[in-house]
Amino acid sequence: AQRVTQPEKLLSVFKGAPVELKCNYSYSGSPELFWYVQYSRQRLQLLLRHISRESIKGFTADLNKGETSFHLKKPFAQEEDSAMYYCALSSNAGGTSYGKLTFGQGTILTVHP
């Protein structure tokens, strides 16, 4: 069975400090990993996906298959980054899984001024 673990429920940093939100997964096949974000009073939305290798709002995430991790990083945190972050995994079962995602427990990031 696939599983996603986000070990930190809460993470606090000061503005300008680096931030890393941890995500570990277990899956025997070839996973697709995503980060979703929910800002205050907004809908949950996609932040980035590993397959596109892009940087969104200064965030990056590298899939490390050896360590089964997909940590989200940003070198200089901003106050507007304060939000709930979810790591999610999709199994690629013949390309039929669509958005059948398994989510982690979520990490609340607070960036202090």
Added chain:
Amino acid sequence: DGGITQSPKYLFRKEGQNVTLSCEQNLNHDAMYWYRQDPGQGLRLIYYSQIVNDFQKGDIAEGYSVSREKKESFPLTVTSAQKNPTAFYLCASSIAYGELFFGEGSRLTVL
């Protein structure tokens, strides 16, 4: 305004009653999903549908039922068999692989 619309935002239910949460989308997405969000547990998949008139159980389908008679609509019924129904429910849709578009959610409280 395009997107996913969930209603009602807040719903109270007495024990033993069935309730239905509405989810409508005008994004022309094929797939739709229902997730349950509980504090400390993240989002858990209840049901999903990849095409009209077809749907699949997710990880926690017991006590729930769905229908998909139209592409735009995917209502979720929380039945009296659901032992712990108080939760926040999120509906989502997708067309591209892995990217879900979420509604604002419905909070169900059992009195």
